[in-house]
Amino acid sequence: MAQRVLKESLLKAIVSKTPNIKWSDVAGLTSAKHEVQRAIVFPQRFPSLYDDKRKASGTILLYGPPGTGKSYLAKAVATEVDHTLFSISAGDIVSKWLGESEKLVRQLFTLAREKKPSITFIDEIDALCSNREGGSGGGSAHGGSGEHTWRLKTELLVQLDGLHAGDSDNTGVFVLAATNLPWVLDPAFRRRCEPRIYIPLPDAEARKQLFRIHSGRWGELLTGADVEDLAKMTEGYSGSDIANVVKNALSVPLQKCSTRRHEEGAVWMTWEGVPKDKLSEPPVTAGDFKRVLRDRGVKSSVGVGELQRYENWTREFGVEGSS
Template sequence: MADEPFLTRWSFQFGRKKEPEKHDAAESSGKPVSNGNSSNGTANGGGHVKNTSDLAIYEQYRTQERGSANGNGVLSDRYDEKPQKSLLPSFESADMRALGESLSRDIIRGSPDVKWDSIKGLENAKRLLKEAVVMPIKYPKYFTGLLSPWKGILLFGPPGTGKTMLAKAVATECKTTFFNISASSVVSKWRGDSEKLVKVLFELARHHAPSTIFLDEIDALISQRGEGRSEHEASRRLKTELLVQMDGLTKTDELVFVLAATNLPWELDAAMLRRLEKRILVPLPEPEARRAMFEELLPSVPGEEKLPYDLMVERTEGYSGSDIRLLCKEAAMQPLRRLMAHLEDKAEVVPEEELPKVGPIKHDDIETALKNTRPSAHLHVHRYDKFNTDYGSQILQ
């Protein structure tokens, strides 16, 4: 009895005591003692063993890509590698960890490849974004105390003017961890999970700082509270948690920016407007920006008829950037339609290598495109101007 080891939880196999003979045999053979689980298990540091199939998929991703990628999915040199940051922070419960894993799927891995120069016009919006996001990351020495960086930025304006492209440019140029969040990311059918998702989102953002949380169409998440007593309790709790978490960002030193975009800024709650400190108007493109778009989308071909850029700029007053792209697409379709009509008249099928080239765009094609494409966002321009006058951020020259 004196030689028999003291009973511990490792001495039991699914509630039954291990056989001493097997234990001694394992020791004499020099092999590690099994705890009763399958051999392909992996210890999780707490005395328990989990199968690889039971691991969270992002832990498997980290294990497989440890040699070639860091926690944000950016490739790194294996020989010049910094200590890696875990994908998830240490959450207080397994439920919070599961929610964190679901939100990790909204991290943009890799660059969206949108540069500042690829956005035509919007110089005021780009300058304000650089001042609010880029400069504090490049020169943190100057942004301390009263000059601490702004934590909340709102992009508002008509649809199709480039708000999402500006957010992609921030993700590309600033090299921050970019969370692309929509209503489906933080709204759950389970009671209480929506608030937890918002809390986990901001914990993840602080863990991966510097980071940017992009809330597209934020008016779907936090419209004005208490409208006509028709607001659901779960919706109100979600809005309150989002406001609390955004208020907490101002009390931390981590570089976490909330970048929101909306087409309906007048429907936002007043408390959210207070937390979105910079409110930047993204207006319809000016004549110079429209001309730059036309020259890039419909470049002139040497030896062919020169396109009437001045006429297009004059006739597209009130068009958004998206409308101009549709206009150029419609103009480019005209020569293709002529070619398709010619090919359809032939009875035999033309081999792919013998297909003729598409002809150039003519002046009449531009006229047809202008007649068939109408502006979609010009009716409420005065409302955006009034909101910008009341709440917008300006740069005074």
């Protein structure tokens, strides 16, 4: 594949519009935000604090259960520091043609340097950097540990080494990698990530904030006591689980509209007979949220055993991101 074609394919990975997600939009994760701010925001704002001995982190690993806000945090960083954001998945840099995957990786980092200050967010990094020796869950989703996969991993590790070498060409180039499976990562990749930040399930205060954020204007109808109850009912839920609860709850009034008969003057009619734009929806209530949780079976997507595995890995290799 020609160099120009490689470059054009990767340019599509640039998030062209600022995500417009602020730190305040990220519920909880106080420690994670502080770690990322020190790693990325400080070097841009206060470059005089860094020299050949005190270097900014080039690669940061975000790990934790699905739906806890890893990609959301990356977008908040890109918004706050106004960096070019590359949003990459394994499919963007894995090719079936021998040698092209390595070229795509090199081209990605070349573009990141051209567009700096830049952040390259690589989601599901375990698909690219699983353990080359196999081991627990070490197989790759893209061909195991064959030569093709080894070459790709090697090239990625070489490029990441450049970010940690203190080369002036790499100043302002950062990588945020995310995974739901930190224990399958190759030790060589894990070593190059600092810090390694655990993005856990939201605590009670974060769940309250998430209900407010996701409910938007309808959230104004919920009292403090309502939100307190909902936070208690959703212990163990991820951020995406709560978003799913809110989505289902906001649809309850629409279902009422489709099943109830409506009074227009003295005439009862179904919704089909109501003139366009004349249908007034019933208000969203706290009962709608609780009904969704109790009757519709919107459950947590993360098991207790999975959480224990994340906590064990954090004790050995990571830092807590919620405290």
